[in-house]
Amino acid sequence: MRSITRRRFVQGVGAGAAIAGLGTKGGLIGTAQAAAGQVVVGTWGGDYQNLMDQYIAQPILKPGGYEIVFDSGLDTARKTKLLAEHPLPRGSMDVVALTRSGGYEMWKNETLLELDPKKIPNYSHVLDKLRTPYSVPHIYTGRVILYNPKYVKEKPTSYNDLWNPAYAGKVGVIDIQYQTTIESAAMVSGGSMSNYEPGKAKLLELKKAGVKIYPTNEAMASALKTEEVWMCIMWKARGVMWQNAGIPIEMANPKEGIVLYISDQVVAKNAKNKDGAYAWLNGLLDPAAQVQFAKNMGYNPTVDNAEIPADLKARIAFPPDVIYINQDQDYLAKNDGALKEWWDKEFKA
Amino acid sequence: MVTGDRLGERFGRLAYGGAVWAGFGFLLLPILLVLWLSFFSNEILSLPPDGYSLRWYEGLLTKRDFIDGFILSLEVAVLATLAGLAVSVPASLVLVRGRFKGREAILNFLMAPLIVPAIVIGAALYIFFIQVEIATDIPLAGSAPGLVGAHVLLTIPWCIRLLTANLVGLDPAIEEAAASLGARGWVILARVTLPLIWPGLVAAALFAFVVSFGNLEISLFLVAPGETTLPIAILQYLEWKLDPTIAAVSTLQVVLIGAGLFATDRVVGLARVV
Numbered sequence: 001m002r003s004i005t006r007r008r009f010v011q012g013v014g015a016g017a018a019i020a021g022l023g024t025k026g027g028l029i030g031t032a033q034a035a036a037g038q039v040v041v042g043t044w045g046g047d048y049q050n051l052m053d054q055y056i057a058q059p060i061l062k063p064g065g066y067e068i069v070f071d072s073g074l075d076t077a078r079k080t081k082l083l084a085e086h087p088l089p090r091g092s093m094d095v096v097a098l099t100r101s102g103g104y105e106m107w108k109n110e111t112l113l114e115l116d117p118k119k120i121p122n123y124s125h126v127l128d129k130l131r132t133p134y135s136v137p138h139i140y141t142g143r144v145i146l147y148n149p150k151y152v153k154e155k156p157t158s159y160n161d162l163w164n165p166a167y168a169g170k171v172g173v174i175d176i177q178y179q180t181t182i183e184s185a186a187m188v189s190g191g192s193m194s195n196y197e198p199g200k201a202k203l204l205e206l207k208k209a210g211v212k213i214y215p216t217n218e219a220m221a222s223a224l225k226t227e228e229v230w231m232c233i234m235w236k237a238r239g240v241m242w243q244n245a246g247i248p249i250e251m252a253n254p255k256e257g258i259v260l261y262i263s264d265q266v267v268a269k270n271a272k273n274k275d276g277a278y279a280w281l282n283g284l285l286d287p288a289a290q291v292q293f294a295k296n297m298g299y300n301p302t303v304d305n306a307e308i309p310a311d312l313k314a315r316i317a318f319p320p321d322v323i324y325i326n327q328d329q330d331y332l333a334k335n336d337g338a339l340k341e342w343w344d345k346e347f348k349a
Numbered sequence: 350m351v352t353g354d355r356l357g358e359r360f361g362r363l364a365y366g367g368a369v370w371a372g373f374g375f376l377l378l379p380i381l382l383v384l385w386l387s388f389f390s391n392e393i394l395s396l397p398p399d400g401y402s403l404r405w406y407e408g409l410l411t412k413r414d415f416i417d418g419f420i421l422s423l424e425v426a427v428l429a430t431l432a433g434l435a436v437s438v439p440a441s442l443v444l445v446r447g448r449f450k451g452r453e454a455i456l457n458f459l460m461a462p463l464i465v466p467a468i469v470i471g472a473a474l475y476i477f478f479i480q481v482e483i484a485t486d487i488p489l490a491g492s493a494p495g496l497v498g499a500h501v502l503l504t505i506p507w508c509i510r511l512l513t514a515n516l517v518g519l520d521p522a523i524e525e526a527a528a529s530l531g532a533r534g535w536v537i538l539a540r541v542t543l544p545l546i547w548p549g550l551v552a553a554a555l556f557a558f559v560v561s562f563g564n565l566e567i568s569l570f571l572v573a574p575g576e577t578t579l580p581i582a583i584l585q586y587l588e589w590k591l592d593p594t595i596a597a598v599s600t601l602q603v604v605l606i607g608a609g610l611f612a613t614d615r616v617v618g619l620a621r622v623v
Contacts, residue, residue: 040574045414045585071574072585076417080472080570084479092491092574218591225393245392297589 014195037066039276041265042081042093045072047297052284055292060283066276075102082111082268094271095280097138104329107134113267116141119278122285125303129324135264136281139290139299141237142318143180144260146249151230156252159188162206162231169210172229174220177334177341183327184233187256193328196339203347211349226247235261240298240316257323263299361394380603387596388488394593405597418582424472425578428497433504441512442542446521456509463506467566474499475570482545491573499567504557511556520574551617559606 039061043049049070057068070080071093078096085091086109097107106112112134117123120136130137145156152167162171173181185206186192188200214220217238223229225247234242239251258292265284267277283289290301292309298316301308310315318324352358362541386394390402410416437459462470472599478489489495519542526540543550565580572578577585583595 040575044588045577045582046587047589049585050414069575072577073572073581074584077569082474088479088481169412218587221393221591241589242393247393248372334598 011056012280019220028081035274036274037064038069038080039066039094039280039337040069040071040092041095041097041280042071042073042078043072043097043265044075048097051293051296055289056283056286056335058279060286060289061279064279066279068280077097078102079106083109084107085268085270086111088270091268091270093268094273094277095265095267097263097265098135100135100260100264101327101329101332103132103264103266105333106266107132108120108333111269113269113271113277115281116278120282120285121141122282122287125287125305126158126285127302127304129260129326130262131303132264135266136284137262137302138284139237139297140260140262140302141235141299141316142260143233143254143323144185144236144239144258145231145252145254146224146231146234146239146242147231147252148224148227148248149250150248151161151162151227155250156231157255159233159254159256161289163188163202163207163209164231167231169212170230171206171209172212172214172220172223172232173206174217174232175213175215175348176217177233178347179339180331181233182343183259184254184256187254193325194331196331196335198347200342205266207347216311221245236316236318237261237298237300244298253318253322256323258318259325259327263303351406357451359396375379378611379404382597382605387600389593389596394591406601407591408594409597409601411540412594414582414585415579418579420520422562422579425497425500425568426558429500429504429561430557432501433508434554436501437505437512437553438543438550439507439537441509441516442538445513445516446484462502462516467503467564468569470502471567471570474502474567478571488504490555490571493573496571497571499571500561500564503560503564503567504563507556507560508553511553512546512549515546524615527591549618553614555609555613562606570612 013208041052041054049072053068053070057194075098078093078098080100082090082096082279083106087091096106103112104193112118114133115123115136123136130315133228145159145161147156149155151170156162160165182196183191183193184199185202186196189198189202191198212223214223214229217234220229220232220234221242224232224242227248236251239249243249266306267274267283271277285302285303287303287306290306291308292304294297294301294306294316300316302316364509387405388401388403389398390400390404391398397543440455440459444452478495482488482490489498523545524537524541527537532540563580564604565578565584566579573580581599583598587595
C-alpha cells in the first residue's frame with residue numbers, strides 16, 4: 001500500500017536521510033510492498049472509500065493479486081490531476097471516480113481511455129440508461145422532492161408544489177446545488193435539459209415568496225431536522241441517508257421526470273496498470289458489492305443482477321413507470337458559468 | 350484605561366471592560382461550541398440536543414483515516430517547521446543586520462506566500478511538479494519532499510516575521526561586545542544571538558507548526574496516493590456524514606495545540622513570545 005510513496009520518496013530530491021527515522025504506518029514512509037498488481041483509485045474518501053475497500057478491494061481484488069491504493073480527495077483535484085498529468089507517459093491514478101459531468105468533461109479533454117466492455121465481464125449487466133463508452137457507472141440515484149409530512153399533508157407530485165403559496169417561506173434551496181435548482185425550475189416553466197433560461201424567472205418568484213437559501217447539503221439537513229424547512233429538492237440517496245439519521249422527511253417523485261445522478265469510474269489514458277484498472281471496474285459491478293452500496297449509502301445498483309431486499313428497494317428505487325432524464329452535458333459545460341453568475345448576482349442578491 | 354470616579358469615567362471603564370470581554374467571547378465562542386457539539390448524542394446537529402454521549406470520541410479510535418492523517422500531518426508540520434526555521438534564521442539575520450540594495454524586495458519575496466491563496470499555491474505547485482517530471486523524470490508530485498517543501502512555503506513567512514521582529518529589538522552592542530572579547534561569528538550566533546531571540550524562535554516554530562498542521566488546500570494536490578492528512582480526512586468524512594465525529598476530532602486538535610501552548614508558556618513564557 002505504501003510502496004509508491006517509498007519509491008517516489010527515494011527518487012525525489014531533498015532531505016531523505018533526515019526523515020528516514022520517521023517511518024510509521026500512516027506516516028511519510030511505510031513498509032514497502034510488492035508493486036506488481038497495484039491499482040491506484042482516485043476517489044472521494046470517507047465512507048465511500050471505506051465501503052469500496054471492504055466490499056471490493058479486499059474480497060474481490062486482493063485474491064487476484066491486486067493491491068488497491070486509494071488516492072482520496074475532491075473531484076476537482078482529480079480533474080486537475082488528469083489534465084496536468086495528461087502529457088506524462090504514466091499518470092499517478094489508474095482509475096478515477098467522477099460525477100457524470102466530470103467524467104464527460106475529462107472525456108472531451110481526451111484524458112480517458114475508451115473502455116473495452118469485453119474486458120469487463122460484468123458490464124453486460126449494466127443498465128442501458130447509464131452506459132457511456134468511457135465509464136463504468138458505479139452507483140446512481142435520482143432527484144426527488146423531500147418533504148416533511150407533518151406540515152405538507154398532501155404528497156407533492158411536481159416540482160411546481162414548491163411554489164404552492166401554502167408553503168411560502170418554508171421551502172429551502174442549497175447554494176452549491178444552483179445548477180440542479182435552476183434546472184428543476186426550468187422543468188416546470190417551459191424549459192428543458194438544453195434550456196434552463198425559463199427557470200430563472202420561475203426561481204425569482206420563489207425568491208419573492210421567501211425561499212430560504214442554505215450554503216451546503218449539511219446546513220439543509222439541519223434545517224429539515226429543526227423543521228425550519230418543510231420542502232426541498234435533493235438526490236434520493238441523500239434523502240435516505242437523512243432519514244436514517246432521524247430527519248423527519250418523506251420523498252416524492254416529480255412527474256416531470258427523475259433526473260439521474262450517476263457516480264462514474266473511468267480509466268486514465270496513461271494509467272500504469274490498465275489490466276488492474278479493468279479488474280477493478282469489473283469488481284465495482286459485482287452484484288454482491290453493489291448490494292452493499294445500496295444498503296449502506298442508499299444508492300441504486302447500476303447492474304440488473306443485484307438482488308436488493310424488498311424493504312430496501314422500496315426506500316431507494318423508483319417505480320417502473322417514472323421517466324428518467326439524463327442531463328445535457330454539452331449544455332451544462334457551456335452554460336455552467338453563466339448559470340452560476342445569474343444565481344449569485346440575481347437570485348441570491 | 351480610564352481612571353477617576355466621575356460618571357463619564359466610570360462609564361468609560363465599563364465600556365472598555367465590555368469591549369475586552371466581548372472580544373474574548375468572540376474568539377472563544379466557536380471553540381466552546383465545537384466542544385459542546387462533540388458531546389451531542391444526535392447524528393444531525395440541532396438544538397436542543399437529544400442527549401449527551403461520548404460515542405463520537407470512542408468511534409475515533411477505530412477510524413484509521415483520522416489516525417493515519419494525524420500522524421502524517423504531525424510529521425509534515427514538524428519537518429516543515431524545522432526547514433522553515435533553517436531558512437528563516439539566517440535570512441532574518443541578514444535582512445535585519447544588513448543594509449543592501451534589494452533588501453526590501455527579498456523580504457517581500459519571502460513574505461509572498463501569505464498573500465497568495467493556499468489553493469492557488471497547491472494547484473500551481475502541483476502543475477509545476479508535473480512539468481518538472483515531464484522534463485526530468487523526477488516525480489515530485491505525491492512525494493514526501495514535494496509535500497514538505499510546499500508546506501515550507503507556508504512556514505517561512507511566519508518565521509521571518511516573528512524572527513525579524515525579535516532581531517530588531519536586539520541591541521547590536523551585545524554582539525559587538527562578544528566580538529570585542531574575541532568570539533567569532535558562529536560562537537556569537539550560537540551563544541549570544543540565538544539565546545537572546547529564543548522567545549522569537551519558539552513563537553516562530555509554534556506559528557509555523559500550527560499553520561502547516563491545519564493546512565488543507567496545499568496538501569489536497571500534493572499528498573501521495575494512499576496517504577491522507579488530518580484536514581483532508583476531516584473534509585472527506587464530511588462528504589458522507591454529518592455527525593459530531595468532526596467536532597470530536599477538532600476538540601482533540603484544540604486540546605493538543607492548547608497543551609503545546611501551555612507547555613510553551615511554562616518553558617519560555619507566552620507573554621514574552623508573542
